[in-house]
Amino acid sequence: xxxxxxxxxxxxxxxxxxxxxxxxxxxxxxxxxxxxxxxxxxxxxxxxxxxxxxxxxxxxxxxxxxxxxxxxxxxxxxxxxxxxxxxxxxxxxxxxxxxxxxxxxxxxxxxxxxxxxxxxxxxxxxxxxxxxxxxxxxxxxxxxxxxxxxxxxxxxxxxxxxxxxxxxxxxxxxxxxxxxxxxxxxxxxxxxxxxxxxxxxxxxxxxxxxxxxxxxxxxxxxxxxxxxxxxxxxxxxxxxxxxxxxxxxxxxxxxxxxxxxxxxxxxxxxxxxxxxxxxxxxxxxxxxxxxxxxxxxxxxxxxxxxxxxxxxxxxxxxxxxxxxxxxxxxxxxxxxxxxxxxxxxxxxxxxxxxxxxxxxxxxxxxxxxxxxxxxxxxxxxxxxxxxxxxxxxxxxxxxxxxxxxxxxxxxxxxxxxxxx
Numbered sequence: 001x002x003x004x005x006x007x008x009x010x011x012x013x014x015x016x017x018x019x020x021x022x023x024x025x026x027x028x029x030x031x032x033x034x035x036x037x038x039x040x041x042x043x044x045x046x047x048x049x050x051x052x053x054x055x056x057x058x059x060x061x062x063x064x065x066x067x068x069x070x071x072x073x074x075x076x077x078x079x080x081x082x083x084x085x086x087x088x089x090x091x092x093x094x095x096x097x098x099x100x101x102x103x104x105x106x107x108x109x110x111x112x113x114x115x116x117x118x119x120x121x122x123x124x125x126x127x128x129x130x131x132x133x134x135x136x137x138x139x140x141x142x143x144x145x146x147x148x149x150x151x152x153x154x155x156x157x158x159x160x161x162x163x164x165x166x167x168x169x170x171x172x173x174x175x176x177x178x179x180x181x182x183x184x185x186x187x188x189x190x191x192x193x194x195x196x197x198x199x200x201x202x203x204x205x206x207x208x209x210x211x212x213x214x215x216x217x218x219x220x221x222x223x224x225x226x227x228x229x230x231x232x233x234x235x236x237x238x239x240x241x242x243x244x245x246x247x248x249x250x251x252x253x254x255x256x257x258x259x260x261x262x263x264x265x266x267x268x269x270x271x272x273x274x275x276x277x278x279x280x281x282x283x284x285x286x287x288x289x290x291x292x293x294x295x296x297x298x299x300x301x302x303x304x305x306x307x308x309x310x311x312x313x314x315x316x317x318x319x320x321x322x323x324x325x326x327x328x329x330x331x332x333x334x335x336x337x338x339x340x341x342x343x344x345x346x347x348x349x350x351x352x353x354x355x356x357x358x359x360x361x362x363x364x365x366x367x368x369x370x371x372x373x374x375x376x377x378x379x380x381x382x383x384x385x386x387x388x389x390x391x392x393x394x395x396x397x398x399x400x401x402x403x404x405x406x407x408x409x410x411x412x413x414x415x416x417x418x419x420x
Contacts, residue, residue: 001044002046002048002070003018003047004027004047004048005050006029010098014048014075014107017107020108021115022115030053031055035064042068046071046093047065047073050076062090062092063090071093071143073093074090075103093114093142114142117144121165122145123165124139124146124148125149125168125179125182126171128171129150138227139234147165151175152179152181152182167197167237167241169197169198169200171201172203173203179201180215183216192216192218196218196238198220200225202224208222219236219237254326256309256310259325262329265326266385266386270384281338282341285388286335286374287328287335287395287396289331289372290372291371292404293330293331307368308368311359316335323336323337349407373400373407375398395409395410
């Protein structure tokens with residue numbers, strides 16, 4: 001990241017923001033320093049550019065930086081109509097006025113977006129090639145993954161093909177399927193929690209924005225629109241969707257281990273149970289429990305016990321990276337295995353226990369040891385996923401009652417398979 005700023009105190013603030021986001025930061029305090037830097041180093045991911053420098057008071061540094069294809073955010077302490085129009089005509093990421101501390105919070109959000117926006121797919125649907133290309137170019141400046149289609153029918157197909165699409169921007173007047181019809185079709189399959197829709201139109205109708213919103217759009221722009229307004233609306237809607245996704249994620253993820261939680265695991269398997277039973281593959285549900293976990297908690301304290309849980313979670317995700325793993329509750333984990341045969345499942349779980357038959361964590365000056373017990377069941381005729389879990393837990397408790405660090409399948413009770 002290149003920081004161009006003649007005020008050294010402000011440069012320090014921007015440098016700190018950049019480093020907090022993981023950037024390697026180079027600072028220049030004048031136009032002449034910028035020229036020297038770009039002679040040797042031109043591969044900058046982003047630059048913040050002070051509009052007025054001692055040796056480039058009228059923004060001469062901006063086109064010079066853009067000539068090197070460095071995506072740029074302009075920081076300025078003075079804005080008038082002439083400067084505002086000049087900045088809008090330049091292919092910059094954004095411009096920010098240095099009026100208050102809020103400007104630097106906004107800068108941090110924009111820089112973070114430049115790092116993460118590639119994860120968000122945006123579909124532009126417009127029959128006008130020139131308008132479509134222009135909108136796509138605006139989105140590309142912000143590092144979004146951009147898709148574009150000339151009509152609604154192709155747009156719907158593109159949404160189905162690309163799961164990363166989180167935002168659709170559509171014109172109203174298009175041949176075949178109008179923007180309103182496209183929105184109505186999208187909303188049949190995707191809620192506002194899953195997909196943002198922004199409509200735009202050049203029609204001078206007072207009711208047009210309300211028509212878009214009532215049909216399921218989240219926002220509306222009147223053509224021709226200002227790039228600054230376009231970015232503000234994109235920014236606002238993307239951040240709102242991210243908040244929704246964070247809330248949704250918090251209800252599905254175990255806060256300690258970052259695995260799926262019990263509710264999420266059960267709901268997913270409930271939805272898929274009929275497919276699992278009908279599949280040509282063999283599916284097994286395993287319940288893994290940390291032996292004598294309560295004793296670990298009592299002897300070493302809850303923080304040490306938490307580290308044991310994290311270590312057990314890591315062991316499972318490392319060993320079964322292609323499988324679904326969840327923390328069900330307490331010291332109990334769930335694992336869904338897709339297999340070629342039941343024999344393969346027994347072998348995989350036996351090898352896992354053998355490899356980790358005496359796991360340890362370092363906690364302060366102590367080395368805490370723990371073992372795992374596993375009960376498993378083949379998914380075949382059970383009426384529900386709850387029945388599968390009950391059977392796997394029954395097998396697991398049979399292990400624990402007989403000997404620690406053991407494995408048994410529900411089908412094999414009361415016989416135990418001792419490992420190690």
